[in-house]
Amino acid sequence: MTMVSDSPAHIGQPHRRQNALRHLAGRGRFVSDLALPRMVHAVFLRSPVAKGRIIALDVAEAVTAPGVLRVFTAAELNPICTPWTGTLDHFARMVSTPQTILSAGEVLWAGQPVAMVIARSRAEAEDACERIILDIAEDDPVVDGAAALAPGARPAASGLDSNLCFGTVLQTDGVDKAFAQAARIVEQEFVFGRHTAVTLEPRAIVADYDPACGQLTVHHGTQTPYQFQDVYARHFGLNDGQVRVIAPDVGGSFGMKLHVYPEEMAVVGASILLGRPVRFLADRMEAFLSDIHARDHKVKARMALDAAGTITAMEVDDLTQIGAFSSYPRTSVVEGNQVIRLMGAPYRMPDYRGRLSVVFQNKVQTSQYRAVGHPIACAVTEALVDRAAEAMSIDPLELRLRNVIADDAYPHRSATGYQFEKLSHQACLAQLRAMMDYGALRAEQDALRARGIHRGIGIATFVEITNPGAAFYGVGGARISAQDGAIVKLTPAGDVHCAISVTEQGQGTETIMAQVVADQLGVSPDRVKVMTGDTDTTPSGGATWACRGAGIGGETALRAGRRLRDQILTIAAGILQMQAGDLALRDGHVVEARSGTEKLSLAEIGRIATYRPDTLPPGTDNSLTAVQHFAPGGYPFDFTNGVQASYVEVDVETGMVTLLKHWVVEDCGRIINPLLVDEQIRGGVVQGLGAALFEECVYDAGGQLTNGSLADYLVPMACEMPDIEIGHVETPTLDTILGAKGVGEAGTAAAGAAAMNAVNDALRPFGARIAQTPMTPMRILRALGHV
Amino acid sequence: MTREIILTVNGEAVREAVEPRLSLADFLRDRLRLTGTHLGCEMGACGACLVLIGGVPVHACLTLAVQVDGDAVETLEGLSERGAIADLQAAFHDRNALQCGYCTPGMMMTAHALLAQNPSPDRAEIRDALSGNFCRCTGYEAIVDAIEATASKRAGQPEAVANLPEAVK
Numbered sequence: 001m002t003m004v005s006d007s008p009a010h011i012g013q014p015h016r017r018q019n020a021l022r023h024l025a026g027r028g029r030f031v032s033d034l035a036l037p038r039m040v041h042a043v044f045l046r047s048p049v050a051k052g053r054i055i056a057l058d059v060a061e062a063v064t065a066p067g068v069l070r071v072f073t074a075a076e077l078n079p080i081c082t083p084w085t086g087t088l089d090h091f092a093r094m095v096s097t098p099q100t101i102l103s104a105g106e107v108l109w110a111g112q113p114v115a116m117v118i119a120r121s122r123a124e125a126e127d128a129c130e131r132i133i134l135d136i137a138e139d140d141p142v143v144d145g146a147a148a149l150a151p152g153a154r155p156a157a158s159g160l161d162s163n164l165c166f167g168t169v170l171q172t173d174g175v176d177k178a179f180a181q182a183a184r185i186v187e188q189e190f191v192f193g194r195h196t197a198v199t200l201e202p203r204a205i206v207a208d209y210d211p212a213c214g215q216l217t218v219h220h221g222t223q224t225p226y227q228f229q230d231v232y233a234r235h236f237g238l239n240d241g242q243v244r245v246i247a248p249d250v251g252g253s254f255g256m257k258l259h260v261y262p263e264e265m266a267v268v269g270a271s272i273l274l275g276r277p278v279r280f281l282a283d284r285m286e287a288f289l290s291d292i293h294a295r296d297h298k299v300k301a302r303m304a305l306d307a308a309g310t311i312t313a314m315e316v317d318d319l320t321q322i323g324a325f326s327s328y329p330r331t332s333v334v335e336g337n338q339v340i341r342l343m344g345a346p347y348r349m350p351d352y353r354g355r356l357s358v359v360f361q362n363k364v365q366t367s368q369y370r371a372v373g374h375p376i377a378c379a380v381t382e383a384l385v386d387r388a389a390e391a392m393s394i395d396p397l398e399l400r401l402r403n404v405i406a407d408d409a410y411p412h413r414s415a416t417g418y419q420f421e422k423l424s425h426q427a428c429l430a431q432l433r434a435m436m437d438y439g440a441l442r443a444e445q446d447a448l449r450a451r452g453i454h455r456g457i458g459i460a461t462f463v464e465i466t467n468p469g470a471a472f473y474g475v476g477g478a479r480i481s482a483q484d485g486a487i488v489k490l491t492p493a494g495d496v497h498c499a500i501s502v503t504e505q506g507q508g509t510e511t512i513m514a515q516v517v518a519d520q521l522g523v524s525p526d527r528v529k530v531m532t533g534d535t536d537t538t539p540s541g542g543a544t545w546a547c548r549g550a551g552i553g554g555e556t557a558l559r560a561g562r563r564l565r566d567q568i569l570t571i572a573a574g575i576l577q578m579q580a581g582d583l584a585l586r587d588g589h590v591v592e593a594r595s596g597t598e599k600l601s602l603a604e605i606g607r608i609a610t611y612r613p614d615t616l617p618p619g620t621d622n623s624l625t626a627v628q629h630f631a632p633g634g635y636p637f638d639f640t641n642g643v644q645a646s647y648v649e650v651d652v653e654t655g656m657v658t659l660l661k662h663w664v665v666e667d668c669g670r671i672i673n674p675l676l677v678d679e680q681i682r683g684g685v686v687q688g689l690g691a692a693l694f695e696e697c698v699y700d701a702g703g704q705l706t707n708g709s710l711a712d713y714l715v716p717m718a719c720e721m722p723d724i725e726i727g728h729v730e731t732p733t734l735d736t737i738l739g740a741k742g743v744g745e746a747g748t749a750a751a752g753a754a755a756m757n758a759v760n761d762a763l764r765p766f767g768a769r770i771a772q773t774p775m776t777p778m779r780i781l782r783a784l785g786h787v
Numbered sequence: 788m789t790r791e792i793i794l795t796v797n798g799e800a801v802r803e804a805v806e807p808r809l810s811l812a813d814f815l816r817d818r819l820r821l822t823g824t825h826l827g828c829e830m831g832a833c834g835a836c837l838v839l840i841g842g843v844p845v846h847a848c849l850t851l852a853v854q855v856d857g858d859a860v861e862t863l864e865g866l867s868e869r870g871a872i873a874d875l876q877a878a879f880h881d882r883n884a885l886q887c888g889y890c891t892p893g894m895m896m897t898a899h900a901l902l903a904q905n906p907s908p909d910r911a912e913i914r915d916a917l918s919g920n921f922c923r924c925t926g927y928e929a930i931v932d933a934i935e936a937t938a939s940k941r942a943g944q945p946e947a948v949a950n951l952p953e954a955v956k
Contacts, residue, residue: 016880016881016883017880017883020879020880020883020885020888021876021880022888023885023888023891024867024876024879024880024885024888024891024895025823025863025864025867025868025876026821026822026823026824026862026863026864026867026892027823027864028822028823028888028889028891030822030825030889032822032825032826033816033822035817035820123806123808197923198921198923199887199889199923200825200827200833200835200887200889200890200921200922200923201825201827201887201889202827249887249888250887251825251887251888251889252886252887252889252923252924254923283829284827284828284829284830284833505886505887506885506886506887506888506924507886508883508886675883676883679883679886679925679926679929682925682926682928682929683886683923683924683925683926684926685926686925686926686927687923687926709828709830709832710827710828710830710832710833710921711828711830711832715921715923717917717918717919717920717921717927718913718914718915718917718918718920718922718927718930718931719914719915719917719918721914721926721927721928723910723928724926724928747926
């Protein structure tokens with residue numbers, strides 16, 4: 001009888017984040033802030049060209065420059081670290097060449113590290129870097145992905161037979177028949193630009209190797225400390241136990257900080273060789289040249305519909321351009337793989353063919369970034385739905401209602417093979433229609449159009465992948481944990497401490513874990529101290545990516561809390577000479593379950609079990625620490641869903657787009673903290689809008705990034721962003737007790753698609769259409785035929 | 788070659804010898820270990836390094852330490868510890884107007900200066916004032932809400948609650 005403690009008191013409440021207080025006081029603890037005794041600074045000399053061969057590298061003058069301790073080239077540094085190759089077994093026949101820390105002859109993108117200077121200050125290291133003589137014989141780089149696949153194209157890297165990293169085709173039997181019998185076929189070619197994470201804190205690492213005891217401690221601004229513990233141990237020939245990775249406050253990550261980069265490996269290697277702490281902080285320009293970029297797709301797609309407006313099939317060809325190497329250890333193939341598998345996901349659409357070509361080029365790598373693949377699949381699908389609606393004179397919201405999988409038709413298997421447990425498209429669309437007052441907004445749009453004001457309404461339904469199990473990486477041989485772990489303990493004074501493997505980057509992981517644990521133990525969340533981000537003090541786990549923090553981490557915390565609850569009740573039963581089943585935990589006390597009568601405080605349990613275990617009945621286990629790991633079972637992934645709408649005004653003279661308003665109705669399963677969920681959605685929406693309207697890594701024909709600074713690369717700022725109204729439908733997953741599915745990617749998944757549909761809706765009277773992101777004023781003017 | 792500078796930082800007298808090329812941001816962070824001032828772009832575009840010099844927000848990344856000789860510099864740590872922004876901090880906390888926290892020092896500086904200059908800004912004016920502060924996490928709306936709520940509270944008006952979740956209203 002534990003019903004009292006089973007009724008959630010804090011799950012579902014908008015608790016504020018305790019850890020926000022230190023940031024508000026200027027007391028954040030970022031890796032960038034860390035200064036260790038005898039710490040030295042690393043600066044990299046980078047290739048100035050996109051492709052070529054090093055002819056001369058003379059570091060003699062740098063070695064003797066003021067403040068310099070050491071200059072490393074490939075010959076000295078690379079041997080300490082085994083090369084890494086970004087392929088996985090479950091992507092059949094994928095290829096990528098091995099990567100080393102510093103270029104050992106061939107340079108493959110402008111910005112690739114060639115030499116590393118270690119000096120007592122960063123300024124001195126930068127000065128010395130300028131004294132290195134580097135001569136490179138330039139080759140013609142592979143810049144355009146389509147040209148890279150042409151017969152006879154030179155490979156982007158030596159050791160490659162062709163520039164195809166990975167190709168696959170996914171299809172149902174009936175796809176050709178569906179197109180042959182279609183009443184209507186709509187088609188479009190799309191270009192989705194390269195953009196990048198622009199975390200406000202750039203990548204930061206301090207590696208601290210202690211040669212006296214052979215211990216490597218790496219302070220690393222990352223989402224995934226356990227993955228890096230494993231990487232550093234394996235590639236530097238250490239045992240797990242010799243490697244500790246600490247991720248303190250992280251100034252934004254969004255997927256970007258979970259990939260292996262040469263600079264991080266260099267700093268670890270240098271610390272091992274020098275026996276002292278080595279720090280590398282990327283400056284903003286280095287961030288643009290060396291952080292992973294995202295997207296960079298060219299897509300051809302078509303959609304078949306019957307006479308009633310039912311979507312019968314899609315056919316899609318996606319070209320994903322990934323730079324010179326597939327990234328490690330997650331590969332650069334997951335993005336494209338999710339693009340072709342998420343196409344048409346909200347709809348009943350029975351037939352499908354998706355073709356994926358992942359292509360090498362001489363640019364910095366692209367790889368997983370927030371909402372991996374989702375924005376592309378969503379934008380393509382939803383643009384085609386809007387084209388079909390226009391062609392068939394059906395209202396776009398109505399056409400979606402006709403085609404989404406009905407809320408009572410689950411479980412459902414998509415044409416691309418995904419298994420959906422339960423989604424809520426119909427409920428979300430209905431709520432969106434009411435929230436945005438769709439009919440009135442259409443009337444307003446028509447009235448303004450008559451006055452020469454061109455506004456557009458864009459809608460985008462979406463499905464989001466969350467809570468991945470081992471099917472994501474583990475089955476392909478990647479040493480990336482599919483499970484998480486938590487240690488929950490009652491302190492001798494009756495407080496609760498939770499150490500958990502999921503990590504915090506400001507989304508509120510620690511706060512929701514405190515809420516979840518608090519409800520299991522009948523305490524207030526402010527009495528639960530949560531510790532994350534340290535491989536020495538938390539159990540091993542996958543950490544925070546692919547929306548797994550709440551769904552997998554939360555379930556881990558819940559089960560750990562319940563285990564500790566049972567232990568506490570067993571001890572209490574011994575003390576009280578009652579049955580554990582008649583007791584429960586509430587308000588910091590052991591209570592009699594039926595009456596709620598307080599019997600013992602948690603502080604008293606802690607005191608007796610810790611200081612007077614001799615007074616417990618003989619044989620009582622006095623453990624007040626519980627450990628629980630959890631790996632998702634059931635469905636291979638969870639899926640969330642929702643719908644977004646964008647309202648824009650386009651100035652058809654200048655091509656400028658004003659975002660007037662944005663709406664999101666979203667179903668992330670059980671909502672643990674509505675305050676944090678809403679802000680995850682808003683932040684995600686703005687990242688999606690940034691890619692849709694502003695953000696692009698622009699390369700010239702020589703493979704040079706031409707806008708790699710925050711003055712030239714446009715990010716969304718407060719004055720350009722709309723207010724974002726959010727509604728919820730709550731469909732918990734039945735695969736877990738907690739029922740949470742995750743919410744990190746939802747905003748980003750569909751915001752750009754909604755915005756593109758809105759811009760095209762505004763341009764409709766002119767017969768103009770844009771299918772390229774970012775939708776810059778120049779591209780809109782080109783679509784209008786003005787330039 | 789160094790030069791001696793004498794200034795106050797958060798009300799404390801400071802006397803240090805600095806290289807002429809040392810930025811104020813590096814001086815505060817590395818020399819004085821006031822790490823609440825952040826560096827995001829080192830070219831005056833992102834606003835993470837804003838500090839007050841004589842009460843005016845200035846990019847510490849574009850200012851040399853030698854330039855503030857004789858000045859009064861205040862960082863987020865200083866504003867926080869003397870209680871000057873307690874209501875702004877509370878509003879940011881209530882509204883979850885920060886995630887990773889890296890932009891927060893600059894946001895607080897801009898908000899503090901805006902409200903000193905314009906005690907009752909509307910939402911468009913708040914968004915405009917924030918046009919030099921990049922935040923990658925929040926999407927800005929919560930920050931706008933928090934500043935608006937602080938302005939309302941200071942004006943003795945009931946807090947603007949339109950955008951708060953039901954349960955905290």
